[in-house]
Amino acid sequence: MKIIDTKGHTCPRPLIMLKEGLLETEAGARIQVITDNETSLKNLLAYLNDQGASPDVESKGKVHTITTFRPASPIAESDPAAYCSTESVSNDYVVCLKSNLMGEGDPDLGKLLMETFVENLKLQDHLPTHVVMYNSGVKLAMKESPVCSSLSDLEELGCRIMLCGTCIDHYGLQYEIGVGMISNMVSITETLVQTGHVLTP
Numbered sequence: 587m588k589i590i591d592t593k594g595h596t597c598p599r600p601l602i603m604l605k606e607g608l609l610e611t612e613a614g615a616r617i618q619v620i621t622d623n624e625t626s627l628k629n630l631l632a633y634l635n636d637q638g639a640s641p642d643v644e645s646k647g648k649v650h651t652i653t654t655f656r657p658a659s660p661i662a663e664s665d666p667a668a669y670c671s672t673e674s675v676s677n678d679y680v681v682c683l684k685s686n687l688m689g690e691g692d693p694d695l696g697k698l699l700m701e702t703f704v705e706n707l708k709l710q711d712h713l714p715t716h717v718v719m720y721n722s723g724v725k726l727a728m729k730e731s732p733v734c735s736s737l738s739d740l741e742e743l744g745c746r747i748m749l750c751g752t753c754i755d756h757y758g759l760q761y762e763i764g765v766g767m768i769s770n771m772v773s774i775t776e777t778l779v780q781t782g783h784v785l786t787p
Contacts, residue, residue, distance in 0.1 A: 587616040592626065593649065596780075600626045601633055601666030608637065611656045619652040627652070629669045636669075637661060679783035681707065681714045683723035686731075688787050700726070703787050704733040708740045714785070716777050719766070720750035724757065729764035737765045748774060 590607040592600035600621055607617060621627050627643070627650045634641045638657040643650055687696030688703055704726065707714070717740060719727055726733050727749055741747050747766030754760055754768060778784055 587618060590617065590619045592630075593620055593622045595621075595626070596623055597626055597629055597670035598667035600630055601669055604630055604633060605661065605666045608656055608661050613656050613658040615656040617654050617656060619654075621650050621652070622648050633666060633669045677712065678715045678781050679712075679785055680716045680718055680777060680781040682778070682784055682786045683717060683719045683726055684721050684786060686722045686725040700787070701732050705736045708736050708743065713740065713743055713745050715781065716746045716748055717766075718748045718750075718774055718777060720753050720774065722753075722757070724749050724753045724759060727764060727766045728759055728762045730762070731764065734764040741765060748777065750774065 588607055588611050590603050592603050595603070600619070600623070604619055607619075611617060619630055621630060630652060631641055631643070634652070634654055638659050639654040641652045641654040643652050645651075683700075683704075685696075686700060687693060688699035689696055707717075717737065725731065727737055727747060728734065731737075737747055748769040749763065749766045751768045751770055754763070
């Protein structure tokens with residue numbers, strides 16, 4: 587039996603993995619597909635049904651196991667990504683603060699605009715999952731920053747504040763951090779890649 591573990595992946599990756607798995611097996615072979623994403627589950631079932639398979643589903647908590655058999659008919663050459671429903675589009679977003687100023691031009695104006703932006707960010711009905719800070723943006727998370735309090739409010743509301751550790755070291759701010767957690771570029775990259783939208787003011 588071929589087992590295709592798609593946990594942790596979102597559309598279209600599970601569908602691509604399934605198609606590859608079907609192409610690698612012989613007709614009649616038993617296949618199991620594991621997913622922990624509700625939208626991917628629906629999309630995987632729709633794809634299998636269109637291929638002529640008769641899938642069964644067993645769910646344990648958030649983990650779903652699809653069991654089926656490789657159909658005798660050839661696998662259609664349709665693009666698996668076409669089965670990604672609109673529900674798979676995430677409304678989550680990450681805010682990137684790459685500078686302690688907003689925009690280009692007058693520094694005093696840029697400072698004022700950034701302060702206003704961060705203060706208003708916490709008032710939004712739909713908050714970001716993360717606020718990522720790098721380069722001089724990390725200065726906004728320091729104890730003496732005028733927006734440190736607003737960032738703390740965001741953190742209390744469930745938003746993760748990520749600070750670039752390399753940037754903290756570069757500016758010598760290790761002992762001045764007022765909010766957030768020191769992170770690295772690996773985690774920052776993963777966060778930006780996996781989110782639905784990235785907002786950079």
